[in-house]
Amino acid sequence: MDPTFVYPTRTMDDWQPYLRHLDGGEYVNSIGGYLVRTGSAVILADVGVGVDPPAPFTGGDFLDELAALGVAPADVTHVVFTHLHFDHIGWAVKDDRLVFERAKYFAHEADWSYFFSDHYQGVRIERQQDRPSTQLAPLADSVNRWDGDQLELVPGVVLRHAPGHTPGSTIVELVSDGERGLLLGDVAHNPVELIDSDWPGVADCEHDEARSSAARVADDLVATGTPFALAHSPGFRWARLVEGHDGRREVVPVQ
Numbered sequence: 001m002d003p004t005f006v007y008p009t010r011t012m013d014d015w016q017p018y019l020r021h022l023d024g025g026e027y028v029n030s031i032g033g034y035l036v037r038t039g040s041a042v043i044l045a046d047v048g049v050g051v052d053p054p055a056p057f058t059g060g061d062f063l064d065e066l067a068a069l070g071v072a073p074a075d076v077t078h079v080v081f082t083h084l085h086f087d088h089i090g091w092a093v094k095d096d097r098l099v100f101e102r103a104k105y106f107a108h109e110a111d112w113s114y115f116f117s118d119h120y121q122g123v124r125i126e127r128q129q130d131r132p133s134t135q136l137a138p139l140a141d142s143v144n145r146w147d148g149d150q151l152e153l154v155p156g157v158v159l160r161h162a163p164g165h166t167p168g169s170t171i172v173e174l175v176s177d178g179e180r181g182l183l184l185g186d187v188a189h190n191p192v193e194l195i196d197s198d199w200p201g202v203a204d205c206e207h208d209e210a211r212s213s214a215a216r217v218a219d220d221l222v223a224t225g226t227p228f229a230l231a232h233s234p235g236f237r238w239a240r241l242v243e244g245h246d247g248r249r250e251v252v253p254v255q
């Protein structure tokens with residue numbers, strides 16, 4: 001996408017220090033989800049845009065990509081929504097049936113109640129059929145609406161409330177063999193939102209709260225060296241946020 005489409009208040013001059021986070025001047029916005037396998041759980045953190053997303057997005061490969069990793073829909077034990085924007089929920093339900101029929105689905109209470117209320121105005125490119133209250137209606141009786149600051153999903157996987165982008169925005173914390181990693185959802189869409197505290201977010205419900213959640217996470221990432229992945233990281237790659245020599249924070253890929 002055109003970077004100025006994604007961040008309308010930022011010009012290409014503003015992007016100059018951050019061009020390495022674009023691809024030849026284009027903004028790459030991967031959409032999908034993360035697969036987390038523990039000893040007994042098969043967890044999806046977000047489930048893409050489905051087969052018929054609004055332009056300029058494209059989709060349709062999610063189940064094929066999972067199959068290539070040896071995972072059938074019935075193998076999935078947990079589906080976690082980092083939040084309920086349409087580009088994170090697309091494969092939850094298809095033809096009024098739950099795609100992952102044996103999985104427990106989890107959404108933060110603050111998101112569920114907001115997206116199903118009259119307060120939700122929709123996002124820029126969303127059509128009626130993309131709206132969470134339309135897409136997720138078949139889940140209404142069975143979704144696990146968790147509340148509060150955190151929930152241990154299974155040992156080693158903790159959901160953490162990080163509101164602002166949406167009221168119930170959720171970070172997925174993974175701990176394994178003494179190592180920690182964070183799936184940040186849309187707490188930041190591009191590393192530039194973690195590097196530059198003045199950079200705007202995208203489609204944030206509460207701008208100030210979203211920026212302070214991002215700043216808090218960024219400080220944690222730098223202080224602890226914890227690897228992270230954004231919901232829209234190009235290629236879904238992991239990275240670390242470090243203090244650069246020039247005082248500007250920088251992102252270092254995790255090999």
Ligand SMILES: [Zn+2]
Pocket residue numbers: 085087088186231232
């Ligand atoms: Zn998103």
